[in-house]
Ligand SMILES: [Zn+2]
């Protein structure tokens with residue numbers, strides 16, 4: 001049995017309870033299943049292993065796994081099904097997997113649509129919406145119906161685009177496996193993956209080897225390969241079990257650099273580079289850089305290609321033909337000190353089990369230090385108006401401030417190296433009118449205050465912009481979290497005038513977040529670039545709800561690099577004392 005199977009079932013139960021049961025207390029039950037699913041998803045050991053060793057008692061030792069849930073897990077281990085789950089799916093024959101990733105079409109909406117219109121699938125939903133049947137229901141409107149259709153269109157359009165963070169660990173594993181294979185000389189994953197683009201259609205891998213057939217055979221026989229779509233002497237195309245297609249191309253060692261260049265840059269970057277070569281009497285293709293007489297003058301080393309074209313090395317994330325070729329020409333005076341992958345000293349957006357996180361503040365801090373080398377984190381639990389996430393009220397926040405003070409001593413007690421610092425903070429909810437749900441004198445006591453929007457997504461552009469600029473003008477707010485609210489492939493951001501918000505952020509010295517959750521990446525690359533050009537400071541945060549999520553910082557940094565952010569643009573590259581002085 002795999003942990004992911006039970007995670008899926010628990011999510012389905014949580015979803016179906018909301019449709020099947022009318023009891024107001026179901027919200028607690030839903031939370032229990034969702035929390036359990038989150039915790040299990042992040043476990044590094046198999047549930048079955050725990051159960052075989054220590055039985056139900058062992059399961060109950062896992063955080064957020066109570067009596068009832070542990071018995072459900074036992075039932076699944078023994079019989080490979082859970083009766084309660086089967087009862088629910090029989091009672092409500094919904095195609096849940098189609099629905100539960102649809103932002104803005106939650107279980108509450110589906111409950112009504114199921115009861116009134118017998119809608120059980122996305123195609124039912126699309127049909128009803130395009131026939132205007134949904135707008136006629138009580139509590140619905142033409143606007144809501146239009147939004148439903150838009151969400152469906154968006155999810156269809158993006159179906160074949162994979163999120164970088166979803167494929168990253170697996171592709172890295174394949175890359176390192178190929179790299180260490182004896183017959184492989186060099187291996188590189190190229191394409192949009194190397195450019196750290198937020199989504200991608202497929203993956204391109206290059207290898208150089210003296211034994212192409214051996215490498216191709218090794219590649220197509222990897223355990224993750226679901227189907228071999230094509231196979232030649234020096235190339236192969238496969239589909240992995242997660243659905244993504246991977247192209248393997250064997251190139252000669254003397255062309256490895258030029259092929260890496262050719263398959264990494266986007267089309268326009270490559271065209272510009274080829275034209276640049278022509279303008280100085282050279283010829284560039286995937287096999288190398290050549291003189292008019294077809295003599296190869298560069299090819300095995302990617303950096304050398306750029307050098308011979310009188311350019312500094314252009315980082316892969318920037319190869320989008322957005323001015324990088326002009327900027328990196330040798331006669332450009334100012335060097336670009338781009339934010340780098342090891343530059344972050346802290347994380348200013350993390351959650352604990354006090355709200356919707358899954359670990360204690362202490363565990364979050366210890367792991368941030370030990371596993372991710374950070375020097376500080378801010379605990380930014382949700383606030384009271386976000387009831388679903390168990391948001392904290394003023395008194396609970398004050399308690400948490402005290403607790404964090406004590407914890408700062410506890411966690412540093414045995415440490416000989418520099419002090420780790422937990423900052424007291426909150427992800428304060430911005431209300432519909434742009435005010436906050438926590439009173440000023442409590443906010444004054446926090447080390448740092450983040451604020452974000454979690455409701456009223458469909459306000460008009462003017463009102464939404466006003467709401468955010470009002471928040472930015474609030475002297476208490478240091479950082480605006482996930483400023484545009486987009487969820488990649490699922491929800492476009494709320495409609496706002498980004499430039500207006502950047503101007504206000506600059507004037508009021510409000511920091512904007514680059515949220516590293518790979519389904520958010522908010523701000524996105526183009527907005528980051530605008531922010532940087534406007535002198536707005538940024539913070540790259542994980543929004544971790546569990547310590548493993550600190551790994552997402554990588555994606556935020558990738559996005560920041562794509563937005564040309566320099567190290568000095570990112571405030572959490574600073575030491576904690578300097579950081580606190582810099583805040584407004
Ligand atoms: Zn949030």
Ligand SMILES: [Zn+2]
Nearest residue numbers: 349351427543
């Ligand atoms: Zn958050």
